[in-house]
Amino acid sequence: MSVGGALPYRKQDEEVEIGVHQPTGEKLIRILAFTLIISVMSATMFNIVLPEIRADYALSFTQVSWVTSAFLLIYAVGTVVYGKLADIYKLKNLLTFGLVFFAFGSLIGLVAQAYWMVLLGRILQAVGAAVIPATAGIIPVRYFPPERRGRALGISMTGLAIGSAIGPVVASLVVSLVHWRWLFCMPLFTLFTLPYYRKYLDDEHGEAGSIDWIGGGLLAATAALFLLAITNKAWMPAVGGLIVFVLFMVRIRSVPNPFIRPDLFRNKSYSLVLGIAFLTTGIGYSLPFLSPQLLSQVHHLAPGLVGFAMVPAAVTTAILGRKAGKLADARGNPFLFYSASALLVTGFVLLSSFAGMNPVGIAVFLIFGNVGQSFLMIALSNTISRTLPKEETGVGMGLLAMMNFIAGAVAASVYSTTVDLGASWGWNTINSSSGAFVYSNIYLVLGILHVIILGLFYFQFGRADSRRRSRG
Numbered sequence: 001m002s003v004g005g006a007l008p009y010r011k012q013d014e015e016v017e018i019g020v021h022q023p024t025g026e027k028l029i030r031i032l033a034f035t036l037i038i039s040v041m042s043a044t045m046f047n048i049v050l051p052e053i054r055a056d057y058a059l060s061f062t063q064v065s066w067v068t069s070a071f072l073l074i075y076a077v078g079t080v081v082y083g084k085l086a087d088i089y090k091l092k093n094l095l096t097f098g099l100v101f102f103a104f105g106s107l108i109g110l111v112a113q114a115y116w117m118v119l120l121g122r123i124l125q126a127v128g129a130a131v132i133p134a135t136a137g138i139i140p141v142r143y144f145p146p147e148r149r150g151r152a153l154g155i156s157m158t159g160l161a162i163g164s165a166i167g168p169v170v171a172s173l174v175v176s177l178v179h180w181r182w183l184f185c186m187p188l189f190t191l192f193t194l195p196y197y198r199k200y201l202d203d204e205h206g207e208a209g210s211i212d213w214i215g216g217g218l219l220a221a222t223a224a225l226f227l228l229a230i231t232n233k234a235w236m237p238a239v240g241g242l243i244v245f246v247l248f249m250v251r252i253r254s255v256p257n258p259f260i261r262p263d264l265f266r267n268k269s270y271s272l273v274l275g276i277a278f279l280t281t282g283i284g285y286s287l288p289f290l291s292p293q294l295l296s297q298v299h300h301l302a303p304g305l306v307g308f309a310m311v312p313a314a315v316t317t318a319i320l321g322r323k324a325g326k327l328a329d330a331r332g333n334p335f336l337f338y339s340a341s342a343l344l345v346t347g348f349v350l351l352s353s354f355a356g357m358n359p360v361g362i363a364v365f366l367i368f369g370n371v372g373q374s375f376l377m378i379a380l381s382n383t384i385s386r387t388l389p390k391e392e393t394g395v396g397m398g399l400l401a402m403m404n405f406i407a408g409a410v411a412a413s414v415y416s417t418t419v420d421l422g423a424s425w426g427w428n429t430i431n432s433s434s435g436a437f438v439y440s441n442i443y444l445v446l447g448i449l450h451v452i453i454l455g456l457f458y459f460q461f462g463r464a465d466s467r468r469r470s471r472g
Contacts, residue, residue, distance in 0.1 A: 024200040025143030029152045031196045032139055033159030035099075039132040040163025042102075042125065042187050043071065045171035049180040057115040066119060071126045073227050076405035077220040078130025083398020084216065084259060086138055087391060092201035098131025099194055102187045109184035121184060129187070137397025141385045147329055149385060150336070153378045154325020161318035161374060164288070168307045215259030218248035223402060230409045233417075260395055270387040270396065272460055274403060277380045279453055281404045282411035283446045284344070284373035287313075289412050291351075291366055293419060294439045299359045309363040313370035324375045328382050334461050337379040341454045343372030348447030355440040356433020383461065418442060 046053075046067050054064040085094055102125055109121025140152035174182055225241030228234065252258035265271055288310070295301045295309055328336040347369030354361055381400065388396040423438035431440040 029155045036159030037163040041167040044167040048171040052180045071122045074126035077223045079133045079401040080398035082131045082134035083394035086394035098128045101128030106184045106187045133401045150328025151325035154322045158321035212259040215251045230413045273384040278403045278407045281407040285408045285411040287369045298436045313366040316367045317370045317374045333379045333383045340372045340375030348443045352428045352440045352443035353430040355436035
């Protein structure tokens with residue numbers, strides 16, 4: 001039975017594909033987890049050393065911030081482009097190109113003697129690294145049947161969690177021993193995975209045909225302009241993004257082979273889960289974005305201690321990632337979504353109620369939130385993969401990844417503006433720390449918003465899943 005708008009699976013074809021892909025899928029998913037660890041570390045480590053880069057090249061804060069902003073802009077846009085290419089070309093060839101380019105950018109940064117070379121190295125890194133989140137969305141779908149896909153996504157999420165946990169620690173250690181430029185060496189480790197990808201990825205590719213590069217360019221420009229508008233709080237890029245988006249919509253409706261087929265957006269289930277994923281990603285982004293500010297501004301912890309306070313949640317998420325995937329396979333995606341929501345809402349309620357208490361308590365509360373958010377992304381990724389026809393798996397999952405990046409940028413802008421405005425009183429009567437009122441209020445609102453999203457998910461997917469299980 002198809003899931004709300006998805007094309008039905010052909011059982012005979014599925015059995016053949018499972019028989020071919022199952023042995024290699026187990027090997028690939030572990031290689032992918034290692035690649036994700038390196039990728040996440042490379043994306044986040046430079047946040048730690050921005051003050052050092054700024055001092056070395058006498059830069060303003062706006063100038064040095066492009067080390068991170070340029071990487072994320074290209075990373076977000078490149079993900080959906082690689083996803084589209086993977087629907088047409090061999091994934092192994094795209095992955096080879098991406099990882100080699102990732103390493104090439106690292107070498108440029110490693111030998112950089114001027115800021116423009118550092119920035120160029122990060123840009124080239126992003127061009128190559130964008131293939132990794134695209135691959136992370138495709139391998140679980142292509143190499144695992146729906147009933148075992150949750151476990152595969154759980155392993156992938158474990159790689160993300162480990163990378164997030166050890167990235168700041170490794171960056172701090174490297175900077176304390178050698179120059180920050182050596183952080184560019186990290187992506188070179190992904191080259192060790194290439195022989196395994198070349199061996200285990202099959203030669204399957206989609207239908208031959210031309211790519212609508214104009215449509216792809218319009219989509220990329222739309223995402224880039226909106227991200228620029230959000231990160232810089234500027235209206236002109238937002239207006240430009242809106243105009244380019246209209247041109248993109250006109251384009252995909254007027255050419256025979258568009259970059260994204262309009263039918264994808266007419267798929268009600270896909271569009272709804274994409275919207276839910278956007279909202280939940282923005283809500284969950286409060287945990288890694290707001291929590292360090294809370295610990296720093298309210299609890300006055302040093303940067304190193306702030307990093308250590310975040311580690312328990314990341315480590316716990318990494319340990320439980322595979323269990324979440326197995327839970328999705330055994331009990332269904334809606335059950336995992338409900339469990340994740342319970343953890344996430346519990347975390348927000350605790351953070352809202354005790355935002356001004358001992359930092360150790362904050363570190364414990366973050367475990368609920370981070371684990372819940374991780375479980376949530378596994379459930380949503382698994383759900384959305386079942387709404388996609390096979391020929392649009394790459395671009396569909398790529399759009400999901402790109403929307404997650406945009407959601408994070410929107411959330412960061414909203415949260416930072418809200419914190420700057422402050423709060424004169426707290427909406428949660430349990431919290432008595434005036435210095436933490438603004439954080440308490442934000443966490444309370446986010447918890448309420450997620451309860452609303454939970455209801456939306458239940459009415460769209462939960463009831464249908466319950467009926468299906470009662471019949472079977």
